Amino acid sequence: MTDDPLPSLDGFTRRDWQSGETTGTIRVAMVGLGWWTREQAIPAVAASDFCETTAVVSGSAEKVRSATDLADSIAHGLTYEEFHDGVAADAYDAVYVVTPNGAHLPYVETAADLGKAVLCEKPLEASVERAERLVEACGDADVPLMVAYRMQTEPAVRRAREVVESGAIGEPVVVHGHMSQRLLDEVVPDPDQWRLDPGLSGGATVMDIGLYPLNTARFVLDADPVRVRARAVVESEPFDAVGDEHVSFGVDFDDGTLAACTASQSAVQSSFLRVTGTEGEVTLDPAFYNRQNRGFRLSVGSQSVDYDFDRVDQMTEEFDYFAHCLLTGTDPHPDGDHALVDMRAMDAIYAAAERGSDVEVESA
Template sequence: MSPPIDETLDRFARRDWQDDDVDGTVRVAMIGLGWWTRAEAIPAVIDSEFCETTVVVSSSTEKAERVAGLADTIAHGITYDEFHDGVAADAYDAIYVVTPNAIHLPFVETAADLDKAVLCEKPMEATVDRAREVRDVADSAEIPLMVAYRMQTEPAVRRARELVRKGAIGDPVLVHGNMSQRLLAEVVPNPDQWRLDPDLSGGATVMDIGLYPLNTARFVLDADPVRVRAHTTVEDEAFADVGDEHVSFGMDFEDGTLAACTASQSAYQSSHLRVTGTEGEIEIDPAFYNRQARGFRLSWQGQTVDLDFEQVNQMTEEFDYFAHCLLTDTPPPHPDAEHALVDMQTMDAIYAAAERGEDVVLAEEFDDFD
């Protein structure tokens, strides 16, 4: 292997963002106690180095108190109204917002009033305008806000970004990404859910799982799309109101790199990201599901290497990264509100392109593009 490749692949799962001299604990209030919080977030924080869950917040006192039993560190189970009233505010340093997309903003507003840091689930909100409000609220209050792109702390993705930066595959030319799952058959088998309510979600597929190849491509390339095209289809009546059960979309980047992405809420669970350059190729497959062991393949100079590496819990990495930023008084260097706003604008453009049947230029769609 050449030196840039050797250096990047050495200690593959290393936390290149961590200062070994840092210690301390960030106390987290988790807001929204759906299955993701209960099954993924709370267990991930139990295993983390720099976080502990101390407060859980739900629409129901009964549910909050029941979920409080999932970790010994949780001292308070409170309602949304109690959170907004400042109850138990001394018991946490930061909040994790994992409510339906369209109600992220009010919790960020209260966090700003209480001077608390925010880890906000992606997408940042249900619309571009409300996402911009989230950013502005955090900026005005000068509170740290990170958007929860767990793929950006996944070692396979971070190593892919390093290899691209070092020119290990030459100049990037093509990106292919996919994420699919059977939402109603296997994930949440109930059509009466917020993901299928356009007022709460903003969209069922692009906004939920299409975001993964979109944002991961941006992160690995360290670039933003300038033009998009898209097509959406609906077969199951449950998706009629949101309008996107299956989606394909293309993105053009300023340097000429082209991306082709697909996502489906009614297809076999699958995910991958492939970056093809002039001199080689990187493939992560599986890529986007936390509970699937990620694969990493590098091809260059006529050789192909499949890497075996230590698998990590992406959620634990994400929480520790967020807490590390707070403990070192370092603003998150990448998945901040400005970064997330570009995704919101891109997804809005994808929906517009699908509706119009024509390419959408982002700078023209969002004249202020702020």
């Protein structure tokens, strides 16, 4: 047990990924005009330093007609067909794909064919096979692909990762992670939605919110899953088709760390991530929801300190990081290969829940 002073935040900046001066603007076309795009993504880009929304794409003619009212910079409202035909392609440099999971592939393929950089929402797709095709399309076209794990540009999470890497808590041993929300009561109060359609979502809970503790643990540990075990429970009829309303899953990482994660679409909104090591632990609580006060507690021996950060819009941080990479010729991360690891891990989690036994995570 150590009595050494706890680490200082001196020298840490909110945007540690930004070196030097970044100049220019990335013009973004947003594909999919659901509530997340309208209420989160478009305002986030409007507040950003390095990008602007110049086109929006939707299957709804009504949404397309009113699209230019969402931001002053939007000059083009396109139907899906017009997007695939390359209409107004000169008006944007990059594409943000935020359709239902199972519809990501065709829009990413079109963006790649048009030579546009891609920011694709997580998870990559509704199945491993389609996710692999998506990554291949960007690779064949040699266009940048970043996957929208916004926790990886959240300053508190990035600093927590640095603290773990520094050895402040000794060797990581276990991770506990949780995320829950009341999907049908507070988020999207409609049982006829894509998250409850297995063909469009790939699963309701693991794919939607269980992914947060899984991927954030990977990021903080800098480790990958090799084996999982899981249990899924359905108590409400709308979740019958997808098979997961409440889930718990365990993960064995390749560095020897163990994780225990839970997620629910029918519980009070809550999120946390705790990494416990041989000498101490780091706790982020709250951890995963956007626009919340953020920080973490570091406990080592008899000492404990809370590190607080200014509240940020995680979406603005994510878009500016993506744009910064494009403007500076830097490869963005997390990329498609990183996201494929999650896809294979989640596939194994569903298989483990069905079989009631451990399942190895398929390697690339």
